[in-house]
Amino acid sequence: MKDNQSAVLYEQACKVMPGGVNSPVRAFGSVGRTPLFISRAKGSKIYDEDNNEFVDYVCSWGPAILGHAREEVIDVVTKAARDGLTYGAPTKREVQLAELIAEIMPSMEMLRLVSSGTEAVMSAIRAARGYTGKDMIIKFRGCYHGHSDGLLVKAGSAALTQSQPDSAGVPKAYSENTLIAEFNHKESVEELFEKYKGKIAGIVVEPVAANMGVVLPQENFLHFLREITLENDALLIFDEVITGFRLSIGGAQAYYGIKPDLTTLGKIVGGGMPIGAYGGRKDIMEMISPLGPVYQAGTLSGNPVATAAGLKTLEILKANPQYYSEMKEKAEYLANTFREYGTHSGEAVHVNQVGSLLSAFFTEKQVTDFESANSSDTKKYAVYFNRLLEQGIYVAPSQYEAMFVSAAHSWEEVKRTAEIIKGKL
Numbered sequence: 001m002k003d004n005q006s007a008v009l010y011e012q013a014c015k016v017m018p019g020g021v022n023s024p025v026r027a028f029g030s031v032g033r034t035p036l037f038i039s040r041a042k043g044s045k046i047y048d049e050d051n052n053e054f055v056d057y058v059c060s061w062g063p064a065i066l067g068h069a070r071e072e073v074i075d076v077v078t079k080a081a082r083d084g085l086t087y088g089a090p091t092k093r094e095v096q097l098a099e100l101i102a103e104i105m106p107s108m109e110m111l112r113l114v115s116s117g118t119e120a121v122m123s124a125i126r127a128a129r130g131y132t133g134k135d136m137i138i139k140f141r142g143c144y145h146g147h148s149d150g151l152l153v154k155a156g157s158a159a160l161t162q163s164q165p166d167s168a169g170v171p172k173a174y175s176e177n178t179l180i181a182e183f184n185h186k187e188s189v190e191e192l193f194e195k196y197k198g199k200i201a202g203i204v205v206e207p208v209a210a211n212m213g214v215v216l217p218q219e220n221f222l223h224f225l226r227e228i229t230l231e232n233d234a235l236l237i238f239d240e241v242i243t244g245f246r247l248s249i250g251g252a253q254a255y256y257g258i259k260p261d262l263t264t265l266g267k268i269v270g271g272g273m274p275i276g277a278y279g280g281r282k283d284i285m286e287m288i289s290p291l292g293p294v295y296q297a298g299t300l301s302g303n304p305v306a307t308a309a310g311l312k313t314l315e316i317l318k319a320n321p322q323y324y325s326e327m328k329e330k331a332e333y334l335a336n337t338f339r340e341y342g343t344h345s346g347e348a349v350h351v352n353q354v355g356s357l358l359s360a361f362f363t364e365k366q367v368t369d370f371e372s373a374n375s376s377d378t379k380k381y382a383v384y385f386n387r388l389l390e391q392g393i394y395v396a397p398s399q400y401e402a403m404f405v406s407a408a409h410s411w412e413e414v415k416r417t418a419e420i421i422k423g424k425l
């Protein structure tokens with residue numbers, strides 16, 4: 001595979017941007033090579049500056065659930081752009097998008113659009129603190145909730161593969177109110193509620209953890225979180241930035257049948273454009289300015305071009321419920337492929353999969369929490385990554401990110417991918 005153009009761009013990029021990238025995981029550091037610069041994408045395929053073609057299982061880290069550059073989405077975006085890029089005033093599409101989100105996720109009785117997942121979670125936590133009058137928040141080791149100061153504690157995603165899992169530049173005072181529990185370990189949550197009685201505003205959790213690789217909630221874990229928050233007058237915040245509109249159209253909350261107090265969205269909700277959203281119980285959301293005392297704002301919030309992409313994407317997903325069963329079947333097929341590969345090669349592989357999300361961990365352990373995820377052999381992952389890339393398959397350049405199947409992946413592509421995974425092509 002030639003990557004001359006990417007190599008030249010990377011060299012230029014490194015002079016003007018830290019590590020040559022605008023988000024750390026793109027640097028390919030943990031797979032021992034330099035990044036490919038992407039020039040275009042269509043459907044399930046992406047193309048780099050050297051015109052190499054790849055079947056894309058990164059899907060922009062989740063948003064591209066319909067595949068890339070879907071015609072109906074591009075049409076509305078193009079039209080919206082012609083009508084002006086931003087006004088800083090309310091628009092009809094914001095109302096339509098908010099209504100559609102609330103219809104799909106009934107727990108979001110009232111919501112706010114923002115411009116990223118980071119902003120959504122940061123704002124939801126401010127709302128939770130404002131509403132409860134308490135300061136402390138419980139998060140789980142290995143869960144990622146964006147890069148705001150108070151949440152960069154034992155975070156997942158690129159924070160796992162970079163040398164500083166806990167960021168420099170975060171004052172201790174900012175993270176002091178962030179308590180860390182272990183995913184799938186009920187006792188660790190109970191202990192915190194006992195120790196900090198009456199001080200905990202809420203729990204924020206990825207209902208399916210997808211930033212330490214995909215880690216599923218064990219039976220009753222999410223129900224337990226619902227109960228313990230209710231017992232302690234604390235709020236349950238589901239960070240559905242990845243799982244929203246992916247696990248099912250109604251997200252993890254519909255999939256597992258749990259009603260959180262607040263929900264945060266990102267990725268798919270923008271259909272490839274920058275949108276985040278947070279919302280939930282009306283009495284909590286009425287705390288937000290200008291109705292209430294919790295301040296939160298954004299110059300480009302509810303941007304007219306972005307809402308066009310988000311609205312059309314959600315409309316297409318809603319009109320095509322079969323996408324979810326199809327994506328799930330393809331993800332299951334890939335998961336079984338990894339298991340077969342593990343059995344035949346003698347390689348220790350543990351696979352977690354739910355809906356269109358999956359991860360193959362290079363470890364002997366069942367992966368149920370941060371510690372077991374972290375037992376993975378990242379060097380083996382790097383070998384696997386490079387082998388696939390050379391054969392035209394683009395997967396996440398990190399053991400700790402999910403593999404995403406989209407509605408645009410054909411069976412033919414999935415089966416070819418499977419042959420490559422098994423080393424038969």
Ligand SMILES: *Cc1c(COP(=O)(O)O)cnc(C)c1O
Binds near residue numbers: 118146267
């Ligand atoms: C990606 C992600 C975020 C952050 O969203 P950005 O748009 O990158 O700021 C927050 N929470 C979860 C679960 C995510 O996967």
